[in-house]
Amino acid sequence: MRRLLRWLRAEVPAPAPLVEETPRTLPEVRPALVSDGTRERLRTEVALRFLSWIPREGPWSEDQQLAIDEHACTRYADCYWDIVPWIARHIDLRSSMVIDVGCGTGSSTAAMAQFAREVHGYDIDERAIPAARARIEILGLANCHAHLEAAGRILEVMRERHGAASVDVVVFNAVLEHQTHEERCDSLRTAWSLLRPGGLLVVNDTPNRLTWADHHTSYSHFFHALPHEVAIDYARRTPRAELASDFATPHLLGREAATEMLVRWGRGISYHDFEIAFGDDLRLSDVMVGDGFDPEILRIKPVDLEERLLLTFWKARRVGAPVGFVRQSVDVILKKPDGGPSTPASDSRLDGVIAEMR
Numbered sequence: 001m002r003r004l005l006r007w008l009r010a011e012v013p014a015p016a017p018l019v020e021e022t023p024r025t026l027p028e029v030r031p032a033l034v035s036d037g038t039r040e041r042l043r044t045e046v047a048l049r050f051l052s053w054i055p056r057e058g059p060w061s062e063d064q065q066l067a068i069d070e071h072a073c074t075r076y077a078d079c080y081w082d083i084v085p086w087i088a089r090h091i092d093l094r095s096s097m098v099i100d101v102g103c104g105t106g107s108s109t110a111a112m113a114q115f116a117r118e119v120h121g122y123d124i125d126e127r128a129i130p131a132a133r134a135r136i137e138i139l140g141l142a143n144c145h146a147h148l149e150a151a152g153r154i155l156e157v158m159r160e161r162h163g164a165a166s167v168d169v170v171v172f173n174a175v176l177e178h179q180t181h182e183e184r185c186d187s188l189r190t191a192w193s194l195l196r197p198g199g200l201l202v203v204n205d206t207p208n209r210l211t212w213a214d215h216h217t218s219y220s221h222f223f224h225a226l227p228h229e230v231a232i233d234y235a236r237r238t239p240r241a242e243l244a245s246d247f248a249t250p251h252l253l254g255r256e257a258a259t260e261m262l263v264r265w266g267r268g269i270s271y272h273d274f275e276i277a278f279g280d281d282l283r284l285s286d287v288m289v290g291d292g293f294d295p296e297i298l299r300i301k302p303v304d305l306e307e308r309l310l311l312t313f314w315k316a317r318r319v320g321a322p323v324g325f326v327r328q329s330v331d332v333i334l335k336k337p338d339g340g341p342s343t344p345a346s347d348s349r350l351d352g353v354i355a356e357m358r
Contacts, residue, residue: 033073033076033077033080034073034139038138038139039072039073041138042072042073042135042138043068043069043072044056045131045134045135045138046071046072046105046106046131046132046134046135046138047067047068047069047070047071047072047105047131048068049127049130049131049134050071050105050127050128050131051064051067051068051071052127054067054068071105071107071131075107075108076107076108076110076111076135077111078107078300079107079108079111079112079173080111080114082296082297082299082300083108083111083173083202083204083296084111084112084114084115085296086290086294086296086297086331086333087112087169087171087200087202087290087333088115089290089294089296090200090289090290090333090335091168091169091198091199091200093112093115093116093117093169094115094116094117095117095168096116096117096118096168096169097116097117097118097119097120097162097166097167097168097169098112098113098116098118098119098120098167098168098169098170098171099119099120099121099122099158099162099167099169099170099171099191099194100112100119100120100121100122100171100173101122101154101158101170101171101172101175101187101191102122102123102172102173102174102175102178103121103122103123103128103132103146103173104123104125104128104132105128105131105132105135106121106128106131106132106133106135106136106144106146107135108121108171108173109121109132109136109144109146110132110135110136110139110141110144112169112171113136113141113143113144114141116143116169117143118143118144118145119143119144119145120145120147120161120162121144121145121146121147122146122147122149122154122157122158123146123147123148123149124148124149124150124151124154125148126148129146129147129148132146133146155186155187155190158190158194159190159193159194162194163194164193164194165193165194165195165196165197166194166196167194167195167196167199168195168196168199168200169195169199169200169202170191170194170195170199170200170201170202171202171203171204172187172191172201172202172203172204172206173202173204173205174204174205174206175187175206176188176203176206176269176273176330177206177207177216177266177267177268177269178263178264178265178266179263180263181273184269184273184277185273185276185277188201188273188274188277188278189277189278192277192278192336195336196336196338197336197337197338197339198335198336198338198340199335199336200289200333200334200335200336201333201334201335201336202332202333202334203330203331203332203334204329204330204331204332205329205331206268206269206329206330206331207224207266207267207268207269207328207329207330208224208268208269208270208325208326208327208328208329208330209224209225209267209268209269209270210225210268210270210310210325210326211224211268211306211307211310211326211327211328212225212306213306213328214268215328216266216268217240217243217265217266217267218235218238218239218240218243219238219239219240220238220239220240223238224267224268225268228259228262228263228267229255229259231262231267232247232250232255232258232259232262233247233250235247235250235262236248236250243265246261246265247261247262269330270325270330271284271321271322271325274334275321284321284322284334285320285321285322285344286337286344287334287335287336287337287344288322288324288332288333288334288335288344288345289333289334289335289343289344289345290324290331290332290333290345291322291323291324291325291327291331291332291333291345292324292327292329292330292331292332293323293324293327293345293350294345297327297331301327301328301329301331303327304328306328307326307327307328310326311323311326311350314326322344322345323350324345
C-alpha cells in the first residue's frame with residue numbers, strides 16, 4: 001500500500017478541466033493514402049455532403065476544418081493503419097466477409113474493404129449512407145456496399161440478408177454507446193449469431209462506464225457512472241456547450257424524451273453488457289483474443305493514470321472479467337468458438353504497465 005501511495009503522489013497531475021487535456025496523437029507522420037485530387041473529392045463529395053451545417057465554400061473555422069478532415073480522410077486513415085492490422089492479426093481478411101454496423105460515412109467500411117474479400121456497411125442515417133456510397137465510388141471499391149435501413153429493422157435485415165453463421169467479422173465502431181440497453185444486447189446477440197465458428201466480433205472506440213474521465217459525451221469526470229436521471233439533470237453543468245444547451249431545461253422535454261436524448265448522445269458500456277447479452281454459457285475470458293493492451297491500440301491510446309488505478313483495483317480484488325475492460329475506450333475482439341485451440345489475450349502484456357506502478 002505504501003508503494004502504491006508513493007506512485008499515486010508522484011503521478012497525480014494538478015487538477016484541470018478534462019476538455020483541456022492534451023489529445024492523444026500518433027508520434028509519426030504517416031504516408032498519405034490518397035492523392036490530393038482524391039482527397040479534395042472526399043472533402044466535397046463525402047464530408048461536406050454529410051456535414052450539411054458547414055458552408056460548402058470556406059473560409060471555415062478551425063472546428064469546421066477539423067470536422068471536414070475527420071470525415072474526409074482522418075478516420076479512414078486511422079482505421080487503415082491501426083484497426084485493420086489489429087483485426088488482421090486474428091483472421092485472414094483476404095477471404096473474409098465483413099459487416100460494419102453503424103458505418104456512418106464509410107470511413108472504416110472503406111478501409112477494411114482495401115483488405116477484405118467483401119464488406120457490407122449498415123446505418124440508419126439518411127445523410128451518412130449517400131456520403132458512404134460516394135466514398136466507395138471515389139475509391140473504386142467494387143467489394144464494398146453501404147446499406148440504409150430503418151432503425152427498427154436494421155438487425156432483422158442483416159439476419160435475412162446474410163443468414164446465421166455466414167459472416168467472418170462483425171464490427172461495431174463507436175456504435176454501442178448510442179444504443180439503449182435492449183438495443184445493445186440485441187445487437188451483440190445478432191452479431192454473434194451471424195458469425196461463423198472462428199469469426200470475430202470487434203467492438204472499438206466505445207467509452208467505458210467503469211473509468212472516470214468522459215472524453216466522449218460531456219468532457220467531464222464521472223459522467224458515465226451517473227444514473228440516467230442524475231446525468232440528465234447534471235448535463236447542463238458540464239463543459240461541453242452543445243450537451244449543456246440540449247439539457248438546459250430537461251423538465252420541458254419530459255423524462256422519457258430526455259432519457260432518449262441522453263442515450264443518443266452516448267453512454268459508456270462495460271463487460272456487464274456482454275455478459276448479459278451472451279448469458280452464462282459463454283465466458284468472456286475464453287473468447288477475448290484482442291483488447292486495448294494490444295500494440296496497435298496502445299500506440300494510439302497510451303495507458304494513463306486512471307487506467308493504472310483501475311488495473312490496480314482489478315488485480316487486487318480479482319475481478320473476474322478480462323482486463324481489457326479497464327481501458328477508457330472499450331476496444332475488444334471476441335472470437336466465436338470453433339472447436340479448435342484458442343489463444344485468449346494474455347495478461348503478460350501488462351508487465352510493462354504494472355512495472356510502471358512499482
